Every structure is written in C-alpha cells, then in structure tokens.
Amino acid sequence: MLEIRDLHASVEGQAILNGVDLSIGAGEVHAVMGPNGSGKSTLSYVLSGREGYAVDRGEALYDGRDLLELEPEERAAAGLFLAFQYPVEIPGVGTMTFLRTALNALRRGRGEDELDAMQFLRVVRQKARALGIGDDMLKRALNVGFSGGEKKRNEMLQLAILEPRLAILDETDSGLDIDALKVVAEGVNALRSPDRAMLIITHYQRLLDHIVPDRVHVLAKGRILRSGGSELALELEEKGYGEILGEAA
Amino acid sequence: MTLGVDTYREAFESIRASLPGERGAAFEAFAARGFPTNRVEAWKYTSLRPLARQRFQPAAPDMEAAVPFLGGGPRIVLVNGFLREDLTTVPVERWSGPEGALDAEGEPLVALNAAMAGDGYALTVGDVRDEPIEIVHATVPGRTGPVAQSRNRIVVEPGGEAHVVERHVGLGGGAYFVNGVTEIEVQAGGRLRHTKLQDEGADAHHLWFVPARLGRDAVLESTVFTFGARLSRNQIEADIPGEGAELSLKGAYAIAGRQLADHTSRIEHRAPGATSRQVYKGAIGGQARGVFQGHIVVAEGAQKTDGHQLNRALLLSGRAEIDAKPVLEIYADDVQCSHGATAGDIDGDALFYLRSRGIPADAARGLLVRAFLSEILEDMPEGPLRTAVEARIDGFLEAGA
Numbered sequence: 001m002l003e004i005r006d007l008h009a010s011v012e013g014q015a016i017l018n019g020v021d022l023s024i025g026a027g028e029v030h031a032v033m034g035p036n037g038s039g040k041s042t043l044s045y046v047l048s049g050r051e052g053y054a055v056d057r058g059e060a061l062y063d064g065r066d067l068l069e070l071e072p073e074e075r076a077a078a079g080l081f082l083a084f085q086y087p088v089e090i091p092g093v094g095t096m097t098f099l100r101t102a103l104n105a106l107r108r109g110r111g112e113d114e115l116d117a118m119q120f121l122r123v124v125r126q127k128a129r130a131l132g133i134g135d136d137m138l139k140r141a142l143n144v145g146f147s148g149g150e151k152k153r154n155e156m157l158q159l160a161i162l163e164p165r166l167a168i169l170d171e172t173d174s175g176l177d178i179d180a181l182k183v184v185a186e187g188v189n190a191l192r193s194p195d196r197a198m199l200i201i202t203h204y205q206r207l208l209d210h211i212v213p214d215r216v217h218v219l220a221k222g223r224i225l226r227s228g229g230s231e232l233a234l235e236l237e238e239k240g241y242g243e244i245l246g247e248a249a
Numbered sequence: 250m251t252l253g254v255d256t257y258r259e260a261f262e263s264i265r266a267s268l269p270g271e272r273g274a275a276f277e278a279f280a281a282r283g284f285p286t287n288r289v290e291a292w293k294y295t296s297l298r299p300l301a302r303q304r305f306q307p308a309a310p311d312m313e314a315a316v317p318f319l320g321g322g323p324r325i326v327l328v329n330g331f332l333r334e335d336l337t338t339v340p341v342e343r344w345s346g347p348e349g350a351l352d353a354e355g356e357p358l359v360a361l362n363a364a365m366a367g368d369g370y371a372l373t374v375g376d377v378r379d380e381p382i383e384i385v386h387a388t389v390p391g392r393t394g395p396v397a398q399s400r401n402r403i404v405v406e407p408g409g410e411a412h413v414v415e416r417h418v419g420l421g422g423g424a425y426f427v428n429g430v431t432e433i434e435v436q437a438g439g440r441l442r443h444t445k446l447q448d449e450g451a452d453a454h455h456l457w458f459v460p461a462r463l464g465r466d467a468v469l470e471s472t473v474f475t476f477g478a479r480l481s482r483n484q485i486e487a488d489i490p491g492e493g494a495e496l497s498l499k500g501a502y503a504i505a506g507r508q509l510a511d512h513t514s515r516i517e518h519r520a521p522g523a524t525s526r527q528v529y530k531g532a533i534g535g536q537a538r539g540v541f542q543g544h545i546v547v548a549e550g551a552q553k554t555d556g557h558q559l560n561r562a563l564l565l566s567g568r569a570e571i572d573a574k575p576v577l578e579i580y581a582d583d584v585q586c587s588h589g590a591t592a593g594d595i596d597g598d599a600l601f602y603l604r605s606r607g608i609p610a611d612a613a614r615g616l617l618v619r620a621f622l623s624e625i626l627e628d629m630p631e632g633p634l635r636t637a638v639e640a641r642i643d644g645f646l647e648a649g650a
Contacts, residue, residue: 048605051597076607088602092620101616102606109607141620158606 001026001197002047002067002166006058008222009039009046016042018222019058024166024215027194031208031233032201034219035241040201041085043219044170048082049075062166076102077109079165083155083172090142095154098142099124103161127160131187148175156187167191168199173207185210205237218244251283253301260396261365264307268367270346276364282357294540294572295482295511300454305426307365308388308395314420316387320633324383328420330399330429331368339382344369344400356484359458362430366400369430374409374439381412381444381634390423390450401431405439405467412442414634417457419450419477426454433459435467437491442470444634448641449477451506461487463494463523472625475502475510475531476641482511482540489516489523496525501625501638503618503645505534505565514558515544518551527558530625532618532645534565544576547584554584562592563621565614615646 002024009017016039024030034040046053047060049072060067067075090098103123104114115123128138131153143151152172159167169188173181188198188211200211208216208230216232217224218241225244226232236244261276284301285292308329316326316336326336332343347363370384388397403413415431427449435441449455455478463469473483487496502510516525531539541560562571575588595617603613619642629635 050601050605071610072601072604073607073609073613076605082605084602084605088596088598090596090599090602090617090620092623093616098603098606098616101612102603102608105609105612106607162606 001063002199003061004058005060007046007055007060008057009042010054010056011042011052015056016222017046020219020222020224022217022224024197024199026197028214029192029198029200029211030215030217031213032199032217032219033203033205033233033236035245036203038220039222040203040219041170044082044168044201047168048072048080073105076162076164077106081159081162081164081167083159083167083169085171085174087143087151087155089144089146091144093142095138095140095142096124099158099161102158106162123161124157128157130190131157131160132183133157149177149180152176152184153180156184160187160191163191165195166197166199168201170201171203172200173202173204181207182210205233208233220245251280252286252298253284254280256301256304257361260305260307264365264367268346268365270348272347272364275347275360278360279357279364285357291513291542294542294574295480295509300426300480303394303424303426305396306393308397308425310368311389314387314389316385316420317418318385319383319414319416319637320381322380322383323378324385325370325372326385326387327368327370327399328387329389329395330366330386330397332370339372342371342373344371344402356458358428358456359430362398362400362428362458366398366430369400369402371402371404372413373404373406374411374441375406376409378411381414384413384415386415386417386427386429387420388418388425388427388449388453389420390425390452391421392423394424394426396426396428398428399430401429403431403433403441403443405435405441407436407438409436410440412444415443415445417445417447417449417455417477419453422450422452424452425450428456430458430460433461433469433471435461435463435469437464438466439464440468443472444629445471445473445483446634446638446641447473447475447477447481447483449481451477451479453478455481457483459483459485461485463487463489463491463496465491465520466493467491468495470497470499472499473512474625474638474641475500475504475512476645478508478510480509482513484513485515487514487516487525488519489525490519492520492522494520494523496523498525498527499625500529500531501622502531502539503622503642504531504537504539505645505648506537507535508537509540510537511540511542513540513542515546516556517546517548518554518556519548521551522553523551524555525557528625529560530562530622531571532563532565532622533569533571536566536568538569539571541571541573541590542576543574543588545578545586545588547579547581547586549580551581552583554581554586556584556586558588560590561621563618564592564594565618611646615643618642618646
C-alpha cells in the first residue's frame with residue numbers, strides 16, 4: 001500500500017531524512033521508533049504534505065500513485081490520515097463543525113452522499129462514547145482548552161470518523177496517562193482491518209504493548225537502521241538505542 | 250485652495266432654496282476647510298482627494314424604488330437620504346435644518362452634511378422596544394452619480410431600551426457618495442444596541458459620522474459590519490459625561506480588491522466610573538487597506554475609568570495593508586486603560602491541520618477567516634440580521650478574497 005524508496009528530505013536546507021526505505025502492505029501495522037531528532041516527525045510531515053519540508057530525492061508511492069505530488073487535502077481524500085503529535089488549537093472553529101466539514105469533504109471526494117446534521121450527530125456520538133469523549137468536549141472550539149490527553153483522544157475520534165486507509169500516528173502516546181493510553185489503543189485496535197494499514201511513530205515502547213505491530217523499524221540519523229518483528233521493540237526498551245546507533249557508526 | 254469647495258458650492262446653491270432651515274452658516278463652516286487632506290492628522294491614512302474631485306449630483310427623493318428588507322419587524326426606510334413614509338412603520342420625526350444640531354463646526358464633512366441634508370429620521374425611544382428596528386439607508390446610483398446626505402438622530406430616554414439596525418445598501422450598480430450622520434443620545438439609564446451593516450455598492454464612497462453622548466449609567470453597544478463600498482469610513486465620536494456609563498464599540502470588516510475601510514473612534518471619558526470597550530477585527534484581501542484609529546481621552550476627574558481597545562487584522566494577501574493608530578490621552582491618575590493591535594496572515598499550522606483532514610485549501614481558509622471574525626458576532630442572536638451578516642462573510646470568501 002505504501003512504498004517509500006530512498007527518501008531524502010530537508011527542512012530549511014538541513015538534511016533530515018537520508019534515504020528512508022519502507023514498505024507497508026494492506027492490513028499491516030508498522031512501528032517506527034527512534035531517538036529524538038532522528039527524523040520521525042519529519043517522515044510523518046513529508047508523507048502528509050506539510051509546507052516547508054523539501055523532498056530532495058526518492059519517492060513515496062501510495063497504491064502505486066506518487067503521494068508526494070498531491071496536496072494535503074488530496075492525500076486525505078486518497079485515504080491518508082496523520083494523527084498529530086501536537087494537535088492545533090483553532091479558536092472560533094467548533095469541533096463539530098470541523099468534524100462534519102472534514103467528513104463531508106471526504107465523502108464528496110469518494111462520491112458518497114453528505115451526511116445531514118442528524119445523521120452526523122449519530123455517527124459522532126457513538127464513536128465519541130467509545131473513546132470516552134463527552135458532549136461538553138464536542139461543544140468546544142477545536143482543541144481549545146483541551147488537556148494533552150483530550151487532544152490525543154480528539155485525534156483518535158477523527159481517525160474513527162474519517163476511516164482512512166493509511167493512518168500515521170505521530171507520538172500519539174505522549175501526554176497520555178496509562179488509562180487514556182488503553183482507551184486510545186483499544187480505539188486503534190478496533191480499526192485494524194485487512195484493508196487498512198497503520199504507521200505508528202513512537203519514542204517509547206509502551207504503546208506497542210497495547211497495539212502490537214507486525215514490523216518494527218528503527219529510524220536514526222534519517223535512515224532505517226534496523227527492522228524486525230514486534231520483539232525488536234522490547235529489545236530497544238531493554239538496551240536503548242545506543243547499541244544500534246553504535247553499529248551504524 | 251480648499252479641496253472640493255467649488256464643486257460643492259455649485260451643488261449647494263442648486264438645491265439651497267429647496268432645503269428647510271437656514272444653511273448658509275453650515276456651508277461656510279465646510280467651505281472654510283473643504284475636504285480634509287492627508288495633512289489633517291485624523292485623515293492621515295484615508296485620502297479623500299479622488300472623491301473630492303469627483304462630481305456628484307445632489308440626490309433627489311425616489312418614491313418608486315423597491316427596497317429589500319431583512320425582517321418583517323418595525324422599520325424606517327430612507328432612499329437617497331429621503332424618508333420613505335410609505336415604507337416606514339415606526340413613528341419618527343424628520344430633520345428640519347441645522348438649528349440645534351450637534352457639532353456642525355468640528356468636522357468639515359459633518360458641516361457639509363448639515364448644509365445639504367434634505368431629510369433624515371429622528372427616533373425617540375421612551376419605552377422598552379422588544380423587536381429590533383430595521384433602518385434601511387438605500388441609495389439608487391442611477392445615471393447621475395448622486396451624493397446622498399441624510400441627518401438622523403436616535404434618542405433613548407431614561408427607561409428606554411431598543412435595538413436599532415442601520416443597513417446601508419446600493420440599489421443597482423454605479424458610483425455614488427453617501428455622507429451621512431446618525432447622532433445618538435442615550436440618556437440616564439437608557440440602553441441602546443446599535444448595529445450597522447454597511448453593504449454599499451462596489452463603486453460607492455461611504456462616510457458616516459456617529460456623534461454619541463451617554464448619560465449617567467447609560468449603555469450603548471454599537472457594532473459595525475463593513476463589507477461594501479470602494480472607500481468607507483465609520484467615525485464614532487462618543488462623549489461620556491455620564492457617571493457609570495458603559496460603551497461598547499465593535500467592528501468586523503471583510504474587504505478585498507482595492508477597497509479601503511476606515512474605522513475611526515474617539516471616546517471622551519468626562520465622568521468617573523464609566524467603561525469603554527472596543528474590539529475591531531478585519532479580514533483584508535487583495536490590495537485592500539484597513540485603517541483603524543482609536544482615540545481614548547480620559548479627562549481630569551474621570552477617575553476609575555476603564556477603557557480598552559483592541560484591533561486585529563488578518564492579511565489575506567501579500568499586498569493587503571492595515572494602518573492602526575491607537576491613542577490614549579489620560580489626564581486622571583486612577584484609571585485602567587489599554588490598547589493592543591495585531592496584524593498577521595492566516596496561521597499556517599491551523600491551515601495545514603484542516604487540509605490534512607481533507608478540507609480543501611479554500612474552504613479551510615474560509616473556516617479560519619470566519620472563525621477570526623466570529624468573536625464580533627458572538628452575542629448576536631439567531632435571526633435575519635445574523636443570517637445576513639454570515640451570508641455576506643460567505644460571499645466574501647466565495648469571491649476568492
């Protein structure tokens with residue numbers, strides 16, 4: 001489903017990704033782990049199309065299509081979703097207005113009918129309940145005044161409502177206490193399906209206790225230095241990144 | 250050589266005989282200075298030179314024009330600056346000349362209005378009016394390019410309470426010039442909510458002056474929405490001699506192309522314990538320009554004055570501009586006053602966040618502009634006025650500003 005080949009990217013002239021190769025098939029869950037500054041977030045932003053991230057070489061194919069030439073909204077329409085490490089607060093835009101605008105934009109793109117207010121409310125209520133999100137949170141402006149955990153749960157709500165085919169979760173576990181982490185993990189697991197792929201970006205192994213990945217990759221110095229099964233995450237937790245970084249040096 | 254005097258003297262003489270009251274003194278007050286130039290401090294950012302050189306015909310009554318209304322409630326209708334009694338459903342008096350008028354001396358354009366205004370409404374509110382009163386100022390550009398000048402007055406007496414909505418529209422395309430005045434007096438304990446929706450034609454020039462006076466414990470909330478006109482200025486001069494009075498001035502504007510929208514206010518706190526709040530927000534696209542001048546004066550003895558103003562502009566293009574000039578002039582020592590101004594473009598992080606969820610760039614920008622302006626609409630109840638303002642913001646966004 002996603003095929004990244006020799007991807008080089010830079011921010012303000014500084015090279016961050018130095019030849020990333022990564023292949024994710026439908027139905028698979030992959031984890032990218034790595035120390036701070038290894039290029040994890042850059043990878044997520046390059047894939048989702050954020051401005052200011054220059055692709056210098058290589059490609060990323062999504063279902064055989066050149067992902068990197070699409071606008072961010074076109075990537076979303078094609079089924080890509082990024083759960084932000086730092087969800088943005090937007091005063092004056094109601095959470096419900098935002099969710100409905102986004103869902104209907106995607107439905108239009110897929111040639112489906114837009115949902116009216118009542119249909120939409122039913123969808124949101126049901127999915128919000130599963131994530132422990134109350135009506136009071138939905139009534140507020142988007143992410144404004146939300147705690148760190150509430151913001152992350154709101155990202156998961158968007159994931160559940162927008163039903164992407166490829167979800168990238170960028171440091172979704174940061175800022176979550178253990179109970180919230182479980183709720184989020186359950187939400188993510190419920191979305192696992194044979195035609196949906198996920199890329200989980202994380203610094204720590206703890207999220208992977210709850211969402212068990214098919215493959216784990218270690219990203220450091222802008223490259224995938226090692227790949228393995230879910231046991232690699234445990235090994236990293238035990239030994240740290242030092243050894244792998246040492247091997248590469 | 251004073252700007253525009255010859256042209257307007259000719260126009261004035263052509264209608265002088267038909268005007269009620271004695272106008273000579275008012276015209277000479279205008280003629281002594283003419284249109285203000287950029288050398289006048291209060292007009293530094295808004296040039297009237299092209300306007301002053303344009304020749305407009307004094308507007309005549311139009312008893313035929315169909316006028317669109319927002320709601321089915323009580324209303325006052327003026328076309329070309331003349332009252333349409335057939336469409337007006339609220340008892341009002343009419344302007345009968347400059348005797349006793351407020352401030353014909355201070356501002357040359359107010360003097361010009363005092364000299365040439367042929368009509369206007371005077372509304373007195375002595376009781377509590379539940380339904381908003383819709384006041385339509387419509388201008389028919391026609392072929393002549395008219396200058397419409399009406400002189401209006403709202404008085405809220407002690408115990409009176411009302412919501413007045415003044416709407417300014419052009420009926421059909423073409424250039425015209427509106428130079429109007431609405432005097433507002435809220436007497437002791439009275440409450441007035443005053444909303445202005447300026448949606449003049451694209452080739453219009455709109456200058457409107459609002460001299461206001463607040464008595465003891467009077468409340469005036471005046472909110473202006475500016476969308477139309479090639480050049481517009483809304484100038485409020487609030488005099489607060491009343492202790493404990495509350496004044497709130499708000500404004501939201503959305504302009505594009507080569508529009509200029511000027512919001513100028515001067516608030517004079519002359520009594521202790523009064524408050525004033527000002528919040529103006531503008532979305533500026535194309536090569537448009539916003540001007541905000543907010544001047545707060547706290548006179549000696551006006552202790553415990555609480556005066557704040559804030560101006561925020563969202564610049565939607567690299568060639569959009571805002572000139573903001575806040576002035577605090579304080580002669581009392583126990584006061585709380587502040588001002589703030591910001592200008593910036595759309596938040597790139599917010600825009601990316603919305604787009605990453607599948608919302609197309611234009612729609613995402615629209616959501617963010619709407620959100621930015623929404624603070625000014627916050628306490629506006631659902632109804633035809635709110636619907637009209639929201640539709641106008643949507644229209645601005647759809648036009649690709």
